[in-house]
Amino acid sequence: MNDLILEARHVSYSYGSGETPSLKDLSLSIRRGRRTAVMGANGSGKSTFFLCCNGILRPDEGQIYYNGQPLSYRKKDLLSLREKVGIVFQDPDMQLFCASVYQEISFGPLNLGLPREEAAREVEAVIRRLGITPFRHRPAHALSGGQKKQVALADILVMHPELLILDEPFAALDPSHVHIIRDMIRDLEKDSSPSGPLTVVIATHDTDFALEWADEVILFSEGQVLAQGAPASVLTDRELLARASLDLPGVIKVFESLQAAGLLGADLPAPKHLDQLTDYIRHTV
Amino acid sequence: MLEIDKLCYTSKLRYVNAGEKCFFSLASVILCIVSRSVPAALLLLIASTYLTVRRGGISVKRWLRYMTLPLTFLLLGTGAILVNISRTPLDAFALPVGSLYLTGSRAGVLQAAQLILTALSSVSALFFLSFNTPMTDILGVLKACRLPRLLIELMMLTYRFIFLLLENASAMLLSQDARLGNRDLRTAFRSRGMLASMLFIRAMRQAGSLYDAMEARCYDGQIRVLEEQRPPRGREILSIAVFEAVLLLLALLPFAAGAAGAGAWL
Numbered sequence: 001m002n003d004l005i006l007e008a009r010h011v012s013y014s015y016g017s018g019e020t021p022s023l024k025d026l027s028l029s030i031r032r033g034r035r036t037a038v039m040g041a042n043g044s045g046k047s048t049f050f051l052c053c054n055g056i057l058r059p060d061e062g063q064i065y066y067n068g069q070p071l072s073y074r075k076k077d078l079l080s081l082r083e084k085v086g087i088v089f090q091d092p093d094m095q096l097f098c099a100s101v102y103q104e105i106s107f108g109p110l111n112l113g114l115p116r117e118e119a120a121r122e123v124e125a126v127i128r129r130l131g132i133t134p135f136r137h138r139p140a141h142a143l144s145g146g147q148k149k150q151v152a153l154a155d156i157l158v159m160h161p162e163l164l165i166l167d168e169p170f171a172a173l174d175p176s177h178v179h180i181i182r183d184m185i186r187d188l189e190k191d192s193s194p195s196g197p198l199t200v201v202i203a204t205h206d207t208d209f210a211l212e213w214a215d216e217v218i219l220f221s222e223g224q225v226l227a228q229g230a231p232a233s234v235l236t237d238r239e240l241l242a243r244a245s246l247d248l249p250g251v252i253k254v255f256e257s258l259q260a261a262g263l264l265g266a267d268l269p270a271p272k273h274l275d276q277l278t279d280y281i282r283h284t285v
Numbered sequence: 286m287l288e289i290d291k292l293c294y295t296s297k298l299r300y301v302n303a304g305e306k307c308f309f310s311l312a313s314v315i316l317c318i319v320s321r322s323v324p325a326a327l328l329l330l331i332a333s334t335y336l337t338v339r340r341g342g343i344s345v346k347r348w349l350r351y352m353t354l355p356l357t358f359l360l361l362g363t364g365a366i367l368v369n370i371s372r373t374p375l376d377a378f379a380l381p382v383g384s385l386y387l388t389g390s391r392a393g394v395l396q397a398a399q400l401i402l403t404a405l406s407s408v409s410a411l412f413f414l415s416f417n418t419p420m421t422d423i424l425g426v427l428k429a430c431r432l433p434r435l436l437i438e439l440m441m442l443t444y445r446f447i448f449l450l451l452e453n454a455s456a457m458l459l460s461q462d463a464r465l466g467n468r469d470l471r472t473a474f475r476s477r478g479m480l481a482s483m484l485f486i487r488a489m490r491q492a493g494s495l496y497d498a499m500e501a502r503c504y505d506g507q508i509r510v511l512e513e514q515r516p517p518r519g520r521e522i523l524s525i526a527v528f529e530a531v532l533l534l535l536a537l538l539p540f541a542a543g544a545a546g547a548g549a550w551l
Contacts, residue, residue, distance in 0.1 A: 051497060054501055056497050056500055056501060079503050079505065082500070082501055082502070082503045083503060086501070086502075087498075087501045089494070089498050089501075091494075093449055093491075094491060094494035094495055094498055095495070095498040096445070097441075097442060097445055097495055097498075097499060097508075098421075098441065098445060098510060099419075099420065099421050099441070099444050099445045099448075100419075100421040100510075100513070102511065102513050103421065103510035103511060103512070103513075104510070106509075106510050106511035107499075107502060107504075107508070107509065107510050108502045108503065110509040110510065110511065111502060111503035111504065111505065111509065112503065116511060119511060120511055123511065137294075138294065139290075139294060139419065139421070140445060140448075141445070141448035141449070141452075142291075142294065155502065156502070159502065159503075
């Protein structure tokens with residue numbers, strides 16, 4: 001099977017003639033089973049690109065390939081594409097349309113054509129798995145932001161996509177919910193759909209998270225791909241990050257200043273997370 | 286309205302089968318209104334109060350507060366039936382005003398009392414339904430009654446978006462207040478105008494995003510969702526059946542008495 005799950009070749013899109021294009025001749029590829037972080041400033045085209053990935057938006061120019069096949073925009077093909085590509089939207093209020101949590105989550109599986117009993121089993125399973133049980137009987141308007149996010153994630157996971165896109169999953173969450181959502185994302189890696197491992201794409205501004213979590217980082221800037229590569233190389237490049245309006249990860253800042261002060265060896269590879277940096281320090285001292 | 290919405294999610298009767306609750310309140314309302322029977326109305330008033338306050342766990346104070354609202358309207362409205370202006374005094378009461386009388390007949394007084402009681406008991410039965418049944422459950426019942434799909438889908442979306450609209454509006458109002466946007470009548474008018482137009486724009490945008498999000502989940506023009514089943518209980522069905530039977534009996538009583546009276550006279 002094709003190693004690339006999704007590929008964009010020279011994609012351009014603008015929301016209306018005369019508007020500045022949101023995507024400009026954008027090319028990138030996402031590998032199957034790899035954790036990909038898509039990063040860039042607000043308005044750099046991440047969300048627009050995601051909407052192109054499942055055919056909600058159709059590029060003005062260029063082509064998107066899913067599993068090596070160019071996207072077809074016939075209704076039937078779009079539906080089968082959307083069964084495989086799941087998007088968790090940034091603002092859950094723009095995604096949740098039901099007042100009842102249970103009904104909300106059951107929408108996807110029924111659209112997949114599952115029989116009612118099986119859909120109910122799936123909904124119950126995802127409610128248990130994502131820890132929604134304590135507030136499953138509350139109406140959507142009585143949920144906190146973090147709880148809405150959990151439901152929004154359940155909405156999509158219950159459909160068992162091959163490619164899961166999370167658009168800024170940590171936006172506007174308190175630290176405890178950031179932890180909950182992070183743990184959920186780590187937990188997702190155990191998932192696999194019939195056609196192979198789950199591929200997760202996350203849009204985020206959090207370079208520390210991307211450094212630790214991702215196998216691959218794609219930097220967006222003004223509708224174009226600025227860089228694509230391993231986190232250890234992309235996320236340690238000050239100049240690149242500055243062009244994408246992103247911060248150097250905190251771990252790297254500390255690591256570099258410790259190196260500069262001669263406290264850590266100059267030949268050490270960049271740490272992926274705080275624990276690794278702590279290990280370095282423990283071994284040196 | 287928002288308070289009622291909160292109440293029904295915390296009611297102890299929330300998880301009772303919604304069909305039972307709807308049948309109880311609608312059948313009772315119809316029986317009471319059609320028969321205009323005073324004993325039936327009294328019984329229903331007591332039953333809805335008991336169910337909502339004792340079984341549903343809603344405080345007496347709150348219940349009375351909600352019940353006084355329709356009562357005020359009823360008292361004002363029935364004044365017209367009660368009081369006549371006439372040259373001759375009627376049998377119930379008469380208040381001379383110049384050469385005329387503000388007066389009422391016994392039949393009029395009875396009729397007004399009957400009207401108030403019937404209306405009040407019907408309102409109490411509807412309050413029982415709305416204080417103990419979340420909107421989503423009521424929609425489930427309507428769906429089971431084979432109401433057109435489009436209507437139900439619209440109601441479902443409307444219900445969800447009422448709250449988003451209110452949230453948006455109150456946030457904007459707060460931020461206008463914080464910037465002295467409502468310091469006098471002039472600025473208040475201007476601010477409200479802007480608020481309305483911003484709300485409209487946001488609602489349009491939100492509708493667009495929602496549609497995208499639904500399409501992303503394979504929406505094909507039909508909203509299909511699972512209902513959480515709360516099976517009806519035999520005991521509850523039996524209680525409701527007995528109650529409605531008693532209500533029917535009370536409603537038929539005057540006719541039965543009339544027939545018996547006619548029989549004796551013959």
